[in-house]
Amino acid sequence: MEDNKPQVIKITFDGIEVEVEPGTTIMQAARRIAEADSSQHHLVPPAMCYYEPLKGSGGKCRACLVKVAQGSAKDTRPMPKLVPSCITQVQDGMVVENVTNPAVLEERKGIVEFLLLNHPLDCPVCDQAGECHLQDFAFEHGSAKTRYEEERRTFEKQDIGPYVQLHMTRCILCYRCVYTADQITDKRVHGVLGRGDAAEIGTYIEKAIDNDFSGNVIDVCPVGALTDKTYRFKNRVWFSKPVDAHCQCDKCSGRVTLWYRGEEVIRVTARKNEWGEVKEFICNTCRFEKKKTSDWVIEGPTKVQRSSVISANKYRADVIKKPDFALKLAASQYKPIDDSRPYITDDQTIRELSIENNNKANQRSLAEKN
Amino acid sequence: MAIKILTEHSHIPGIETFDVYRKNGGYTALEKAIKTMSPEEVVEEAKKSGVRGRGGAGFPMGMKWGFLAKPEGVPRYLVCNADESEPGTFKDHYLMKTIPHLLIEGMIISSYALGANKSFIYVRGELMYVIQILEKAIAEATANGLLGNNILGSGYDLELVVQPGGGAYICGEETALLESLEGKRGNPRNKPPFPAVKGLYQSPTVVNNVESIANMAWIINHGGEAYASVGIGRSTGTKLISASGHIKKPGVYEIELGLSVEEFMNSDEYCGGIRDGHHLKALVAGGSSVPIIPAHLVYKTANGEDRLMSYESLSDGGFATGTMLGSGGFIVFDETACIVRNTWNFSRFYHHESCGQCSPCREGTGWMEKVLHRLEHGHGSMHDIDLLVDVAKKIEGNTICPLGDAAAWPVASAIRHFREEFEWHVSHPKEATLPGAVYKGAAVLA
Amino acid sequence: MTEIPTTSAFTPERLAKVKEIIARYPEGRQKSALLPVLHLAQEQWGWLSSEVMDQVAELLSIEPIEVYEVATFYTMFHLQPVGKHVIEYCRTGPCCLMGAEGVYDHLQARLGIKTGQTTPDGLFTLKEVECLAACGWGPVFQIREKYYMNLTNEKVDSILDELSK
Ligand SMILES: Cc1cc2nc3c(=O)[nH]c(=O)nc-3n(C[C@H](O)[C@H](O)[C@H](O)COP(=O)(O)O)c2cc1C
Numbered sequence: 001m002e003d004n005k006p007q008v009i010k011i012t013f014d015g016i017e018v019e020v021e022p023g024t025t026i027m028q029a030a031r032r033i034a035e036a037d038s039s040q041h042h043l044v045p046p047a048m049c050y051y052e053p054l055k056g057s058g059g060k061c062r063a064c065l066v067k068v069a070q071g072s073a074k075d076t077r078p079m080p081k082l083v084p085s086c087i088t089q090v091q092d093g094m095v096v097e098n099v100t101n102p103a104v105l106e107e108r109k110g111i112v113e114f115l116l117l118n119h120p121l122d123c124p125v126c127d128q129a130g131e132c133h134l135q136d137f138a139f140e141h142g143s144a145k146t147r148y149e150e151e152r153r154t155f156e157k158q159d160i161g162p163y164v165q166l167h168m169t170r171c172i173l174c175y176r177c178v179y180t181a182d183q184i185t186d187k188r189v190h191g192v193l194g195r196g197d198a199a200e201i202g203t204y205i206e207k208a209i210d211n212d213f214s215g216n217v218i219d220v221c222p223v224g225a226l227t228d229k230t231y232r233f234k235n236r237v238w239f240s241k242p243v244d245a246h247c248q249c250d251k252c253s254g255r256v257t258l259w260y261r262g263e264e265v266i267r268v269t270a271r272k273n274e275w276g277e278v279k280e281f282i283c284n285t286c287r288f289e290k291k292k293t294s295d296w297v298i299e300g301p302t303k304v305q306r307s308s309v310i311s312a313n314k315y316r317a318d319v320i321k322k323p324d325f326a327l328k329l330a331a332s333q334y335k336p337i338d339d340s341r342p343y344i345t346d347d348q349t350i351r352e353l354s355i356e357n358n359n360k361a362n363q364r365s366l367a368e369k370n
Numbered sequence: 371m372a373i374k375i376l377t378e379h380s381h382i383p384g385i386e387t388f389d390v391y392r393k394n395g396g397y398t399a400l401e402k403a404i405k406t407m408s409p410e411e412v413v414e415e416a417k418k419s420g421v422r423g424r425g426g427a428g429f430p431m432g433m434k435w436g437f438l439a440k441p442e443g444v445p446r447y448l449v450c451n452a453d454e455s456e457p458g459t460f461k462d463h464y465l466m467k468t469i470p471h472l473l474i475e476g477m478i479i480s481s482y483a484l485g486a487n488k489s490f491i492y493v494r495g496e497l498m499y500v501i502q503i504l505e506k507a508i509a510e511a512t513a514n515g516l517l518g519n520n521i522l523g524s525g526y527d528l529e530l531v532v533q534p535g536g537g538a539y540i541c542g543e544e545t546a547l548l549e550s551l552e553g554k555r556g557n558p559r560n561k562p563p564f565p566a567v568k569g570l571y572q573s574p575t576v577v578n579n580v581e582s583i584a585n586m587a588w589i590i591n592h593g594g595e596a597y598a599s600v601g602i603g604r605s606t607g608t609k610l611i612s613a614s615g616h617i618k619k620p621g622v623y624e625i626e627l628g629l630s631v632e633e634f635m636n637s638d639e640y641c642g643g644i645r646d647g648h649h650l651k652a653l654v655a656g657g658s659s660v661p662i663i664p665a666h667l668v669y670k671t672a673n674g675e676d677r678l679m680s681y682e683s684l685s686d687g688g689f690a691t692g693t694m695l696g697s698g699g700f701i702v703f704d705e706t707a708c709i710v711r712n713t714w715n716f717s718r719f720y721h722h723e724s725c726g727q728c729s730p731c732r733e734g735t736g737w738m739e740k741v742l743h744r745l746e747h748g749h750g751s752m753h754d755i756d757l758l759v760d761v762a763k764k765i766e767g768n769t770i771c772p773l774g775d776a777a778a779w780p781v782a783s784a785i786r787h788f789r790e791e792f793e794w795h796v797s798h799p800k801e802a803t804l805p806g807a808v809y810k811g812a813a814v815l816a
Numbered sequence: 817m818t819e820i821p822t823t824s825a826f827t828p829e830r831l832a833k834v835k836e837i838i839a840r841y842p843e844g845r846q847k848s849a850l851l852p853v854l855h856l857a858q859e860q861w862g863w864l865s866s867e868v869m870d871q872v873a874e875l876l877s878i879e880p881i882e883v884y885e886v887a888t889f890y891t892m893f894h895l896q897p898v899g900k901h902v903i904e905y906c907r908t909g910p911c912c913l914m915g916a917e918g919v920y921d922h923l924q925a926r927l928g929i930k931t932g933q934t935t936p937d938g939l940f941t942l943k944e945v946e947c948l949a950a951c952g953w954g955p956v957f958q959i960r961e962k963y964y965m966n967l968t969n970e971k972v973d974s975i976l977d978e979l980s981k
């Protein structure tokens with residue numbers, strides 16, 4: 001380290017001064033502010049793709065864009081574009097505007113709209129409801145209505161292994177599960193296929209591979225795209241009670257959250273911090289095979305966080321199907337838009353028509369699930 | 371005769387072979403550089419030449435070379451960007467197939483300047499026949515001692531690898547290209563770090579366009595200052611322009627920067643004018659990504675000055691009344707062209723080519739395409755036009771790589787200059803959807 | 817259509833070529849060979865089945881999912897069986913200005929198939945692609961390495977006649 005580099009860096013975030021170490025990102029700096037003073041929680045930029053424990057994550061969803069009004073003490077010019085706070089490192093004397101800048105909030109509204117374009121609005125039947133980051137994000141930053149009236153992208157539900165269901169239609173392509181599969185498990189069988197808005201999560205496995213940590217992909221998913229098949233419809237998150245517990249485990253820390261309904265452990269998840277992130281990933285044995293209270297030493301009730309915990313699941317690789325490439329091809333190739341509709345001049349009518357169609361489609365998908 | 375820096379010999383039969391290229395003065399620049407100049411001196415000439423990146427962004431090449439990090443014991447790479455996939459651009463294709471040794475010579479000189487011992491030419495996979503031409507040229511150069519170990523007895527070693535792409539416009543973006551070269555999906559990287567610090571295999575890397583690098587032979591032979599004396603102002607040298615659309619003579623032309631747009635369009639040496647019996651309606655001057663401009667802004671800027679083929683003049687007036695030189699994809703539209711249809715076509719392209727990593731581009735490009743399709747097919751509403759402007763605005767500047775901007779600009783500029791034509795599609799859906807129907811109200815130049 | 821079993825192995829010549837390609841990259845960077853090797857595989861089998869991709873993964877010592885991720889990203893790779901000649905037709909703006917849409921209609925009518933389909937005799941598959949970097953020479957399509965440029969209806973007819981022989 002060169003001597004002339006400051007050991008602490010001072011930045012101003014939404015008018016609040018904070019000192020952080022060199023190498024800290026704007027997002028981390030904002031989180032430090034909120035950790036010191038919980039009344040400032042609302043200042044922290046939302047993160048839909050960034051996940052601090054996962055190397056390389058972030059920069060994709062653009063939910064966390066902020067304005068850098070002053071680059072540094074040395075170079076006081078503002079940065080020309082909004083920057084992703086999750087991957088932009090602070091400079092000494094940087095001045096950042098988040099909720100204090102209306103332009104940032106306006107762009108963020110746009111990001112909500114983009115993320116919801118192809119997202120089915122099926123929250124009432126989604127397991128993730130109540131602990132979905134997209135739901136929170138849309139609620140806190142979105143506008144009440146969408147201007148999108150085209151057809152939504154849809155995928156069939158897919159079982160990946162006996163315990164996990166992939167509901168690709170809900171996926172926001174944050175890549176967190178891919179980084180998890182890459183960094184936490186020893187052989188990656190999980191990735192992104194296709195490109196653009198036809199991209200999707202896919203899996204591959206040839207033979208049984210002992211992927212001790214594969215269950216963690218479910219914990220990192222910000223939406224209800226990767227969910228626990230055995231847990232579905234058993235419960236809604238707000239009916240269950242989280243309790244911190246630990247056990248002796250030779251594979252992982254054994255430090256978990258148990259989710260109780262009455263006397264029954266209905267799922268086991270890793271523990272999440274107040275940013276909804278798992279710091280200690282847990283093994284599949286702890287997650288899937290220790291469902292009795294007697295397996296655990298109970299520590300006490302989990303402090304309920306702003307964004308609570310995602311369903312715990314099982315994600316066994318040994319029975320995963322190979323992707324069907326013919327299907328993939330159909331999805332990735334440009335689908336000509338149906339042009340057989342009659343010409344309509346009255347724009348009011350077409351608007352109503354398409355809204356009606358959307359509603360119908362939503363109702364159909366709801367009906368299917370119930 | 372106008373000066374030709376790249377294409378002077380391109381019409382000589384057999385110029386694609388080593389012998390003919392050599393007979394016409396080929397590889398003398400390489401000899402000069404390797405035998406009489408230090409790598410720093412070569413970089414210096416590139417800086418003096420003022421040559422700007424010909425891939426689209428126009429960043430000065432010598433300056434870029436100067437940024438290359440040089441940590442001890444870490445290899446450095448030069449990667450030539452021959453992914454050429456921007457609609458309207460086909461000059462690299464032309465250059466590589468006609469005079470491949472010019473690129474090879476430029477690559478050796480540039481690699482020597484940067485201290486790279488392994489360099490890559492990443493060619494879009496569709497151009498497999500061009501890849502074969504380049505591989506043959508490399509084999510010839512190697513057989514003649516100009517590639518491989520101890521080039522011309524200098525002790526300098528270089529291996530040149532031609533890498534095929536797999537069909538993805540986004541791999542023209544330099545960090546996506548590097549990912550692709552590493553055998554991955556072409557997802558652009560977040561910057562910083564920039565390739566000059568962490569590029570290919572996390573090593574310092576320079577990425578330059580085919581045409582940028584091909585200039586090096588002339589620059590070494592004649593000196594950077596001589597190159598800088600060609601062209602106009604900060605637009606030094608010549609530029610290959612890919613001309614297409616409704617002109618008499620589509621093709622690739624080398625022009626001295628600063629030539630007037632009017633002369634380029636109408637002179638028999640170049641485009642030869644608009645097709646007989648037709649009139650200029652609009653121009654995309656630098657490849658599909660740059661703003662489209664209407665006829666009255668083509669030959670004159672908004673201030674009434676002559677519009678020139680240069681970085682500065684084409685962008686004069688900013689987005690309101692200007693455009694950009696970009697990669698030099700000169701697409702000409704006469705009055706038979708439907709701007710709405712073309713805008714939809716371009717937006718379909720960007721939707722198809724978005725890598726899908728970041729949400730504004732992944733979702734926004736598809737949205738724009740669908741709305742434009744609706745408008746073009748007579749199902750649009752007046753709100754849709756404003757909606758498009760807003761969606762384009764929400765994409766622009768908010769994405770990981772400039773593909774988002776490239777998708778937004780054509781839409782925003784088409785509506786800015788041809789709004790009436792969009793409105794006509796809404797108000798006259800039946801007429802607008804007849805085969806070959808075009809809005810008649812747009813101003814054209816006789 | 818000549819069906820080559822997708823479980824068959826790379827030919828010895830191509831295996832040697834694969835080794836040669838891998839050697840182009842620095843030690844440990846053999847994944848860089850993925851795109852060229854996939855092209856080689858497609859040359860042998862005509863398309864990329866998951867079995868073929870698994871073979872490629874093994875040759876390059878990478879996980880199969882890494883091959884799938886890449887093969888599905890790039891548009892040149894056929895992920896299902898195709899006809900003997902795959903006609904890749906440019907549909908982008910500049911070609912359309914040169915009348916590509918009309919010529920394309922003719923091509924489809926002449927073959928009796930639409931984009932993405934293969935003729936019943938297995939001779940031709942039609943694929944729409946984006947800009948092929950030949951805008952001034954449009955309309956254009958390519959079949960394997962070969963570019964066919966300045967297309968007209970008549971030219972299309974004679975090309976198809978030639979290839980149907
Ligand atoms: C979406 C996109 C596509 C691009 N395609 C190309 C291309 O095909 N060829 C090219 O040379 N540069 C292309 N570029 C620009 C490169 O990122 C890069 O700036 C260029 O290769 C640098 O070389 P130069 O400085 O010599 O122009 C593209 C950029 C973007 C954002």
Ligand code: SF4
Pocket residue numbers: 170171172173174175176177178201220221222223225226
């Ligand atoms: S499945 Fe979930 S974690 Fe994976 S990319 Fe989609 S939203 Fe992200």
Ligand code: SF4
Pocket residue numbers: 540557558723724725726727728729731732769770771772773774
């Ligand atoms: S702007 Fe588009 S192409 Fe570029 S990284 Fe984002 S999604 Fe990919």
Ligand code: FES
Pocket residue numbers: 046047048049050058059060061062063064065084085086087
């Ligand atoms: S959280 Fe920063 S871009 Fe997604």
